[in-house]
Amino acid sequence: MVVAKISDWTGDVGAEIRNSFGELQVGLPQPEPILSVSQVAPNGFSSMMKASRNILIINEGDTENFTVKKNVYAKPQTIVYIQAKDDASIIKILQDRKMEIRRIYLDADIDFTQSIFRKSKLDDSQFLTLKNLGLSLTIPDKFNKVDDTGEFLWLRNHLTSGIAKSGSNNILVYAVPLVDKTSVADSIVAIRNKIGKKYIPGSKEGMYMITEKAYTPFTFDATIDGKKAYETRGKWEVKDDFMAGPFLNYTIIDEKNNRLVVFEGFTYAPSVGKRAFLFELEAIAKSMKIQ
Known part of the structure; x- marks a missing residue:
């Protein structure tokens, strides 16, 4: 779940997110992305949306920041916050940390799936x-x-x-x-x-x-x-x-x-x-x- 302004999502920032995280998984007979990506505007980020397990929050601000937090609104939950002064700076963070962010979400989902399996192993x-x-x-x-x-x-x-x-x-x-x-x-x-x-x-x-x-x-x-x-x-x-x-x-x-x-x-x-x-x-x- 990507929390970003509609103008960001329909512009270069959104294109970079879709390219980075919508990349196709290798080895599958049909095309399927490694991560499924959806978007919500900040003013639509309601309590129901906040229950999402994996969230990416994009903000513009004077300071550049990359933060990962767990279980902020729900449990289990992983939230990655990216803040930078303009689109170009946000895109650079996404490009530089693409593999790291992807791994953060996938590892969180691995842990979640294993926790379910432990209940009926x-x-x-x-x-x-x-x-x-x-x-x-x-x-x-x-x-x-x-x-x-x-x-x-x-x-x-x-x-x-x-x-x-x-x-x-x-x-x-x-x-x-x-x-x-x-x-x-x-x-x-x-x-x-x-x-x-x-x-x-x-x-x-x-x-x-x-x-x-x-x-x-x-x-x-x-x-x-x-x-x-x-x-x-x-x-x-x-x-x-x-x-x-x-x-x-x-x-x-x-x-x-x-x-x-x-x-x-x-x-x-x-x-x-x-x-x-x-x-x-x-x-x-x-x-x-x-x-």
Whole structure:
């Protein structure tokens, strides 16, 4: 929720906000923004609007200021205040701090989502794979076991509402030996293809999950449980079949145990937006604790 004058919103400041925070999320089949952005004028910033979880307040003033406050009008809530003397100065702050502001809001939403999941979490000690790998995760109880070999865990949430009711949200957890720290990022696709062939079958013999060949995944630096990790977003498909969708992979370098710990989430939800499903999987992944 952006609190800004209509003249700012329809002018260069608004254009910068929409460009900065309406950027499309990579790895999704349909175009969906990383953050959904709406605007209200200061005189319309009513008590109902003040209950919004993430708020950006733009002001003009003599002093330049960038402030983050929590739980001012509601809980949980994150408010970013930006003040500067003119449009050009406000735009410069937005440009310089774009990634920081985006991360502030996304991290707040991760915390909020995890707090919801903690209220109805599975007892993860029931899963042999997590026990053997020394891992814990906050997983909501809407997920059910598909496979748990002791080395590989597959959990699935069947989507039951609306047009997505034939789809599912899926979690995979496994580990592979750490061979070379410098080549981890380059090996992620090969590892997931090998796991897909072994554990994720299609509807007929010879069909299995692979990384979509026509779409190159995006890999970013990440941190999970204080450890160096890589976040990879891309698209999966089933070899020789028509099933496909987005995936989110976290490959974590666990030097203490000389291994790579892998959390992957993938979604199958034809004809609907998938950003929210991937975000739930991200929140679960970032709850991981490694012994």
